[in-house]
Amino acid sequence: MLRTRLTLCAHRLTRGIQTSVNPRLKNWELTVGIEIHAELNTARKLFSSALTSYNAEPNSNVAPFDLAYPGSQPHFQKATLLPALRAAIALNCNIQRKSSFDRKHYFYQDQPAGYQITQYYEPFAKDGEITLFKHDGIAEADGEAVTIGVKQVQMEQDTAKTLQNPPSGFLLDFNRVSHPLIEIITLPQIHHPATGAALVRKVQAILKSVNACTAGMETGGLRADVNVSVKRRDADDSADSGHSYAGVTGLGQRTEIKNLSSFKAVEDAIIAERDRQIEVLEEGGTIDGETRGWSLGSTETIRLRGKEGEVDYRYMPDPDIPPVVLSNEVMEHLKQTLPMLPDEILAMLTTEHGLTLKDAKTLLAADDGDRIDFYLEVLEQVRARLGGKTSHGLGALVGNWIIHEVGGVFSKAGEDWSEDLLPPSTLAHIISLALQGSITNNSAKKLLWLVYEDPSRDVQATVEEENMTIQDIADGVYASLAQELVTANPDMVRAIREKGQKGKVMWFVGQMMRELSKRDGGGGANPEKCKNAVSVALEKPVEVV
Known part of the structure; x- marks a missing residue:
């Protein structure tokens, strides 16, 4: 945070948001809770049969209920619940057999009904937890691992998309309105900015791994709100002191920073708001419960409005939507068919296939995890071509090829990685030729470039045309x-x-x-x-x- 006073300017010019260590922190404890909004991977909207396409013409995928036309009624689309349930199971939540929808009242241009349909009183999932490890990027002070509780996961509608129309106008695209969301509410158990960013990053990875969300923060499919408070480390922690959030008492007054759209923004916004609150309190001021904003590249949060509370929103059960009741069969099927989670994939890659943790994380992060499937397919085909005579370290060798050689080819070509441009069978053939001693490693790398540039070329024919076969030398x-x-x-x-x-x-x-x-x-x-x-x-x- 930058202020106009010379004493503060001189202090702040000597440090950056990311790298500084605020000497005041030894006297203050930071507490953060995070609310993550993720767009679910569904074909239809939450309460209408309108499509959820992103690339359609503005206002082309809109049903009467989405626009709150008089007389229109909500029709809950059951299929929207399936990715939400997969997400909640992956977050170790207790799934509620019965859940219901409520109206959250507020008036804004992007909410045509004047209220948002959400789950406040009876969400479909509660009491989960997420364990973050050192390799997830948590703060050093959190040690090898830290577990953050998930208070609840609830379904709700998204709002319309607001587009600026300079100089002072706005346009609304209602294609996004009523797109199914889940809101993941953590307990306020985060005490370091880096750990806050790590949590959002891991939640995104988990949601993608179980095919629950459409896209990540980079494309707007996931957004985070952070609730930040500070209190003196020697403050009274008794239950009747201080403020509370998500059922946790004894906290400082919190502020909420809305709509953070990157992991860096999460970390930087927490740092800036933490430092602002400490400074205000040390100067004898008080922290107001308010909603604040953050722009990427900023050094301070800005006030947007006073913080609404439960009374302001006038929550009430939605009289037009019946409760959702789940069967045991549905729950068991989803649990049995849940895809592997990121931690399980990392364990498989490092223990079964011999990759380093660094390479395993690189594969997991690449292309929304699609390159993991590519890796496993290439590895299986290489083993088949070698007739079961696999050498020690084959998994690591194939991983190295995919991360460095294949990654280098696509990077130099300026192309996004695509299995269509380089099928697993092609790469497996090239690697097998090198392992069998038919061609040298350098020839294999050259061969990779040749078949990438011209996918119609046959691998074996190219080896012969380019005279790559290792000579039979006495x-x-x-x-x-x-x-x-x-x-x-x-x-x-x-x-x-x-x-x-x-x-x-x-x-x-x-x-x-x-x-x-x-x-x-x-x-x-x-x-x-x-x-x-x-x-x-x-x-x-x-x-x-």
Whole structure:
């Protein structure tokens, strides 16, 4: 937060929001609760049969009820409940057999009925929890892991999309109105900004893994509101002191920061609001319960309006919508068919397939998780091509190819990754040829580029056309050339023998590969035979020429 006073300006110019450590924090405790709104992956809207398409012409997918036409009635679309239930199960919630809908009254241009249909009194899911680990990016002070409670998950309508029409007008697109949402309300158990951002990131990953949400924060499919409060660490924590939120008492007065649309915005907004509240309180002021806003790149939150409370919204059960009652069969089916969650996928990749945690996280994060399926398919096909004779570390090797080689190809080409542009069978064939010793690693990388640039090219035909096949060279040729190179480079030999610089062995291998490739007109030599020949030559006494 920047202020106009010179004393504060001088202090703040020496620190940035992300990297600074506020010396006042030792006296104050931050508490954060987060409300996450995620658009569900459904074909129809929540209370009408209108489509939920994003790319349609403005105001083209709108039913009479979505616009609150007099006499129109809500018709709950049962299919919208399925992704919501998958999400709640993945968040370890207790699913309620009976839930109901309520009206939350407020008047704004994007809400045509003058109220929003939500679940306030009887939400469909309660009492869940999310465990965040060190690799999720939590704050160091939270240690190896921290568990955050989920108070409830509720279904509700989305609002219309407001578009600016300069200089002072606004346009409304009602295609989005009544799109099914879930609101995930955490308990105020977050005490560090980085952990707040990590929680939103993990919730997004969980929702995508169970096919519950349409898109992430980057495309507007998920938004977060953060409730921030601070209190002195030596304050009285008794139940009758301070304020409360989500059933937790003894907190400082909270403010709510609305509609944060990136993980960075979540972290930065918490930091800015925390520091603002501390400063106000240390200067003898009080914190007002209010709704505040945040813009990416800002250094301070701004007041939007006074904070509405339960009385302001005048919650009431919706008289037009009957309760939703779930059967045991539905619940058991969803639990049995729930896809793997991010933590389970990471465990599978690191323990079963030998990937490093870093590479496993990269695969999981890439392309909304689609590259995990691609990886598993490539790995299975490579194993099949090798006839079950798989080498140790095959899973890590295939992962390395997909992350670095395939990722590099798409990055250099300026294309988004797509299985259509590079089928799993093509990559599996290329990797198998290299593992079988039919082509060198460098030839395999060149082959990858060739078939990417022209998908109609056959892998095996391209190997023959480009003369990539490793030549059948007699063992004596390998031994003779290795001895020549060792004899001609005594300094390199001494570095290996006396200084233990084993990496220089590969210099000899590289020289052999290049020389043999020239002699045999392409295709190259067998790298393993080159390495073995160099090792044998290095064991002999050096003959200086």
